[in-house]
Amino acid sequence: MKVDRRFLPVIGPLLLLALWQLMISTQWVKPVLLPPPGETLAHLGTVIASGAILPDVWATVYRTLASFAIAVAIGVPLGVMLGASEGAYRSVEFVIDFFRSTPSSALIPLFLLIFGITDINKIAIASFGAMLIVLFNSAYGVMNAKKTRVMAAQIMGVSRWHVFKDVLLMESLAQTFVGLRSAVSMALVIVIVAEMFIGSETGLGHRIIDAQQVFNVKDMYCSILVTGALGYLLNLLFLLGEKKLIHWSGKA
Numbered sequence: 001m002k003v004d005r006r007f008l009p010v011i012g013p014l015l016l017l018a019l020w021q022l023m024i025s026t027q028w029v030k031p032v033l034l035p036p037p038g039e040t041l042a043h044l045g046t047v048i049a050s051g052a053i054l055p056d057v058w059a060t061v062y063r064t065l066a067s068f069a070i071a072v073a074i075g076v077p078l079g080v081m082l083g084a085s086e087g088a089y090r091s092v093e094f095v096i097d098f099f100r101s102t103p104s105s106a107l108i109p110l111f112l113l114i115f116g117i118t119d120i121n122k123i124a125i126a127s128f129g130a131m132l133i134v135l136f137n138s139a140y141g142v143m144n145a146k147k148t149r150v151m152a153a154q155i156m157g158v159s160r161w162h163v164f165k166d167v168l169l170m171e172s173l174a175q176t177f178v179g180l181r182s183a184v185s186m187a188l189v190i191v192i193v194a195e196m197f198i199g200s201e202t203g204l205g206h207r208i209i210d211a212q213q214v215f216n217v218k219d220m221y222c223s224i225l226v227t228g229a230l231g232y233l234l235n236l237l238f239l240l241g242e243k244k245l246i247h248w249s250g251k252a
Helices: 005-025 037-050 054-084 086-101 104-115 119-143 147-155 160-197 204-213 217-245
Strands: none
Touching (some): 005 037, 054 086, 054 160, 054 204, 104 119, 104 160, 119 160, 160 204, 160 217
16 A cells, blocks of 8 residues: 655654553553653643743753854864865864764763853853764865866866865765754754753753653653654754755765
C-alpha cells in the first residue's frame, strides 16, 4: 500500500506513541515512572494553555539563540580565514580538535570560576561549544571547495579577492550550513544541561530537573517533549533555509 508523502512525517511520532503505550500496557515500565501518553499529552496541553511553561520556553530559546549568534559571529569569520590558509589551520588544528572533542559539560566548573552563577555563564559555555563546530565546518568548507571552479576562475584572470569571495565562499556555504545546523542543536543541548546544573530559576532544563526532584513525572516528560520539539523545530528551520539559500548545492 502506497502512503501519501504528506503523511510520512506523522508515522514516526505515531510509532513512538504506540511503543510508549505498549510499554505501559505490558507493564515493562510502571505507570508511576512512565505515565500513559494520553495523560502526558493532556497535561502538556494544560501547561501550554495555562502559559505555565512559556516563561521557561522563552528563557531557553533566548539563551540558545544568543549563544548561537555569538558562535556564528566568531566562528564563521575565523573559520573562513583559517580555511583560506590551510597552513594556518593546520597550525591550530590540534587545539580546535582538542576542545571540540572535550564534552562541554566537563568545562562547566571552569566557566563557573570565570563567569559565576549567571545567565552569562550559560550563554558563554554554549557559545564556546557551538563556535567550535561552526569554525571547524566553515574552515573545511573553504578548504574543500571544488578546485576545478577555483582553477577556472584563476585561468580567466579573476583576482584573488574575487576568487575568494565569489568562488571559495560560495562553495563553502553548504558545509558551513551543516555546521550551523549542528551548532544550534549543540547550543540547545548545552543550555539545557547548564540550566539543570548551574543555578537557574527559569528554563526547560531547570523545569525538567525540578520536576524530577519532586517526582512530578508528568511535568518532567512534558518538559522533555517540549525540549525535543524545540530542537526539531530549530533544525527544521535551518534545513528549510539551507534549501532556499543554497539551492545549487550538489550540482555540478
